[in-house]
Amino acid sequence: MVISMKSKIIENKKIKENNLLQAAFNLFTKEDITNVSVNDIVKNAGVAKGTFYLYFKDKYQIRDILIQKEAHRLFEEAHKQLEKNDIRNFEDSVIFLINQVLIRLENNPLILKFVERNLSWGVFHTQLNTAIDNDSFNLIKEFNEIATANGYEFENSEVILYLIVELTGSTCYNSILHSQPLPIEEYKPILFDSIRAILSQGKKKS
């Protein structure tokens, strides 16, 4: 297949951009963002300093893009597993999904360290929205569907979901990286019980 001049250039641009993103990711996982200079990034990406500014406003923009990407991938993969395993019980589904994400983070603390405590409302919300746009999967919609199908009803399901994500994110960060207050394997049962307790609020009395 012949590749036209134009597409070659576009391809080249994409490579440059990816190099920059990859280089930034590598550095951000090793060092705090304040200790990573644009210089470091371009040197690791193998491009000139000026090139950086052709693609990104500053290093903070590059960080946000990376968080966005990682968060999306994390949820998408977890979601794929959920579909594969045909779990239908509501509480089990939620726990399964969370557990899938946690397993990925345990196996790749770099991502965890990078996303750090940034898996906050901002990113979560954006993630949900992009998910809707991309039509790849819509967490909230699905959450509601499975909930309803299992006889659960929430006044504000989005908030409940957010609350669970935040609880998980903020506590598991220290648990995975520093085993505080407990190692992740010991902490999980307590966390999952608490999540089930929160979810059970929505159980309809029938």
Added chain:
Amino acid sequence: MVISMKSKIIENKKIKENNLLQAAFNLFTKEDITNVSVNDIVKNAGVAKGTFYLYFKDKYQIRDILIQKEAHRLFEEAHKQLEKNDIRNFEDSVIFLINQVLIRLENNPLILKFVERNLSWGVFHTQLNTAIDNDSFNLIKEFNEIATANGYEFENSEVILYLIVELTGSTCYNSILHSQPLPIEEYKPILFDSIRAILSQGKKKS
């Protein structure tokens, strides 16, 4: 009362140190710490640049001291209120305590912005320990006492407490400052219900 010459100097030192702490606090609540220079701090404190380094290693040390102080004050004041109000029911006590802290944060978002998400395990744990040392109040011990008195029993009460603090901290930050996912007044009922759900796990079947 006669103040000796020496105590005059000591007094003066204390004033300088407080000026620096106060100035740093004011700036940190307005700006991210990376945008606050030692220069800014000393200018606001009305002391010379070199004086800063007589009292603190760098701006990060001053930040840590401030967080420590604020966290302590927050809990202590909330606790005082709890004692005043003679609330004995277990779940009510916990919720009351949390609500007291939240009310203070709502009224002073600056502190919230400053403490930010730093009210994490590290600070929480230190807080508990210092509390024990100071003998001023021991949160965990009290938590356990009230729990037991009300027929609750937790395998790992420290973790449960931590979990609740993290859940509250990470979600209320955005709620108070950005009304996301909901304004704090609308969010509180949902949060409190969830906390009660978590606590109810420890309820002994009698």
Added chain:
Amino acid sequence: MVISMKSKIIENKKIKENNLLQAAFNLFTKEDITNVSVNDIVKNAGVAKGTFYLYFKDKYQIRDILIQKEAHRLFEEAHKQLEKNDIRNFEDSVIFLINQVLIRLENNPLILKFVERNLSWGVFHTQLNTAIDNDSFNLIKEFNEIATANGYEFENSEVILYLIVELTGSTCYNSILHSQPLPIEEYKPILFDSIRAILSQGKKKS
């Protein structure tokens, strides 16, 4: 002649570097290096502060480069004169060479003050080695050749040469600059006699 764009940049860089070297030289001859700041250098060179660090690690590196250059030039010029004057007697050659260097230093005490007492083994040795590399002239080799041709023989000619250079350097510095212990013109005969006495040790008895 067409100068490509790239060479224009390279040319420009060379100019900047030279400006910095020249500015540093001027300042170092006026003031002790501890009293010369990078700020002073860049101001005199007409470049920005950051530019300095594009070319040199610190002011000490710039000093070393300058000493190296000056020492080289001094010896090279003296050597040229030696060749021009076709002096063949061994002792006369050495004295002539030294005298040439001294004359240059007398006429330019700034260089002397700058090089100061740094014309030591380190620089001398480096100079000899670079000379070998550059193939411009090899002092030791020549020293030996003329010596042998004139019936002199030294067990360790390099050390003898070093000894003479050090003797000259350390005494003439004060003589030229402070006329101590004697003004240079009065000191020279004594120095030269001493050097001849040292050299005469190598005279073969025939």
Added chain:
Amino acid sequence: MVISMKSKIIENKKIKENNLLQAAFNLFTKEDITNVSVNDIVKNAGVAKGTFYLYFKDKYQIRDILIQKEAHRLFEEAHKQLEKNDIRNFEDSVIFLINQVLIRLENNPLILKFVERNLSWGVFHTQLNTAIDNDSFNLIKEFNEIATANGYEFENSEVILYLIVELTGSTCYNSILHSQPLPIEEYKPILFDSIRAILSQGKKKS
């Protein structure tokens, strides 16, 4: 014996001054003077910062005093040995004296490192003058006396002496500390031969 208040104070002052001198000496042998702050000195001396300025103008004055002292001690001790050994031959006397100084420096490289290349005309000259004042010993006078007694005659004996001291000082520094151009034991014979050659210029033809 009763010590009066006044002498106690004077004694105390002397202790403070000595502490400062000793502390400075220790630091100057470890670090370049530019890297030794007044703060370091007073901390090591166990006195307050302000006290330093009651005794010395700045750290450079303290350095000069120390060099003065060390140089004096060095020559005095060497001189004592000379008298003990009853060496009468002129050249032998000079070599003996120099060798005594070198032996002391070999055994105490700290002093060497400290005096470094400061054993220059300035200090040497001052040393000769102070020696005359103190009447402890007069190097030049003695040099002349022994020379004359042995049938040597110098037009400018002070300069010859200076020349020898400089030659020795500037070359032996690197020889002792860095074994360059040769280790001191290998270098000494060459140096001593050269000194004898210089001295032999003064030998009267009889």
Added chain:
DNA sequence: GATGAATGAGACTTCATTCAT
């Protein structure tokens, strides 16, 4: 589009010196 040399503001830190106590 890509480059990378140049910029210069500004961050952090040290330190000699003063002076009230």
Added chain:
DNA sequence: TATGAATGAAGTCTCATTCAT
């Protein structure tokens, strides 16, 4: 005398950003 807290000028160095090529 002795102290040591306070000063603030001055130093080194970094880095995001621009712009001529």
